[in-house]
Amino acid sequence: MTPIVRDILELANRAPSGENTQPWRWQIQGDRIDLFDIHSADRSLYNSGNRGSFVAHGAVIENLCAAASAFGFSPRVEIDGAGTHSDHIATVILGAQGDRPSMDLAQAIRERVTNRFPYENRPLVAAERAALLESDGSAVTGQFFLVEREADRARLARAGCASELVLFSHEHLHRSFFDHIRWTDAEEQSARTGMHVASLGLAEKQVPVFRLFSRWRVMRLLPFLPALIAKQNARVYATGSAIGVLSVRATERNELIAAGRRFEHLWLAATRLGLSFQPLSGIFFLACALDDPQTAPLFSPRHARAIRKAIADIRSICALPQTETPILMFRIGRSLAAPKQSVRRPLDSSVSHGS
Numbered sequence: 001m002t003p004i005v006r007d008i009l010e011l012a013n014r015a016p017s018g019e020n021t022q023p024w025r026w027q028i029q030g031d032r033i034d035l036f037d038i039h040s041a042d043r044s045l046y047n048s049g050n051r052g053s054f055v056a057h058g059a060v061i062e063n064l065c066a067a068a069s070a071f072g073f074s075p076r077v078e079i080d081g082a083g084t085h086s087d088h089i090a091t092v093i094l095g096a097q098g099d100r101p102s103m104d105l106a107q108a109i110r111e112r113v114t115n116r117f118p119y120e121n122r123p124l125v126a127a128e129r130a131a132l133l134e135s136d137g138s139a140v141t142g143q144f145f146l147v148e149r150e151a152d153r154a155r156l157a158r159a160g161c162a163s164e165l166v167l168f169s170h171e172h173l174h175r176s177f178f179d180h181i182r183w184t185d186a187e188e189q190s191a192r193t194g195m196h197v198a199s200l201g202l203a204e205k206q207v208p209v210f211r212l213f214s215r216w217r218v219m220r221l222l223p224f225l226p227a228l229i230a231k232q233n234a235r236v237y238a239t240g241s242a243i244g245v246l247s248v249r250a251t252e253r254n255e256l257i258a259a260g261r262r263f264e265h266l267w268l269a270a271t272r273l274g275l276s277f278q279p280l281s282g283i284f285f286l287a288c289a290l291d292d293p294q295t296a297p298l299f300s301p302r303h304a305r306a307i308r309k310a311i312a313d314i315r316s317i318c319a320l321p322q323t324e325t326p327i328l329m330f331r332i333g334r335s336l337a338a339p340k341q342s343v344r345r346p347l348d349s350s351v352s353h354g355s
Helices: 002-011 045-070 104-111 126-135 152-161 162-167 170-181 185-191 206-214 214-223 225-237 253-272 282-291 301-318
Strands: 023-030 032-036 076-079 088-093 146-147 244-248 274-281 325-333 352-353
Touching: 002 045, 002 104, 002 253, 032 045, 045 088, 045 170, 045 253, 045 282, 104 253, 126 146, 126 244, 126 253, 146 152, 146 301, 152 162, 152 225, 152 244, 152 282, 152 301, 152 325, 162 170, 162 225, 162 301, 170 214, 206 214, 214 225, 214 244, 244 253, 244 301, 253 274, 253 325, 282 301, 282 325, 301 325
Parallel strands: 023 352
Antiparallel strands: 023 032, 032 088, 076 088, 146 244, 244 325, 274 325
16 A cells, blocks of 8 residues: 555545444545455444445445545545445555645544534524535535524424434443443544544533433333433524535435435535534434334334424425435534544554455
């Protein structure tokens, strides 16, 4: 692996993934880079049918292409849509290296971070709105909605928080979520996956209470807590300038990979604009799990109603046609708080070399 390819893959590895599980590995052969899925990396109910991982693969492909372009390559992506290899996702051919046009995108990849703190309530300026809409202009599938009206943002925030309502009252989801929380720097450095508690947007005095919430017995004894948590989070999620929603035509492998690329492209565009960004997509992946015959029985009727109502509300706010399925949502705005970036596995642990 050449130093430049290493630099490109280091940047690609900074892509977002559900609970920072990083469900990918690489194989390098000359200027050919193959991306493979690590199916065991994310066994959460949020990843039913590997849908969350497919979105993450799209994000990592987008990072790879942005990084390669910054180094002067014109990468060509070939998605393994036929699924001839169950874990093979895509091949990227770097080709010949030319002049380096700009390192702005590479810098945006380094700076990209999830900001879960409250945002300032001020509207997007025209240049910011135009840049975000233009950054999605090349998309060939699905739709992109940018919702700025305050009342609609509040409704979308409440709908998105149905995910927390279910998570904190569903034993499997609760345990899986807290299995990925790292409470100390030492834990984070040892695991190199998951989320440090300092990245969750909590005030210092809230951390001990949040740790108490990690005990399933506490959540069972105090059944009003999930609704209280969801309500509090909805107030935070409603802050900011806009909430974006991406849809797909079908929750299938190639559509989800493409959606992941669009999502990361928008995130990098927001980062370059100096805007804070937080994904709010959990509710959509719960809806996918609810629609999956293999995982649907894992939800109680109460959970199913909450999920379906949230999706119906999002559809209504965005006037989404029945031919489209909402799959990703995020909020953007400006925040004075500086969130902690999640660490990644060492690159060498996820790279092999072809013959």
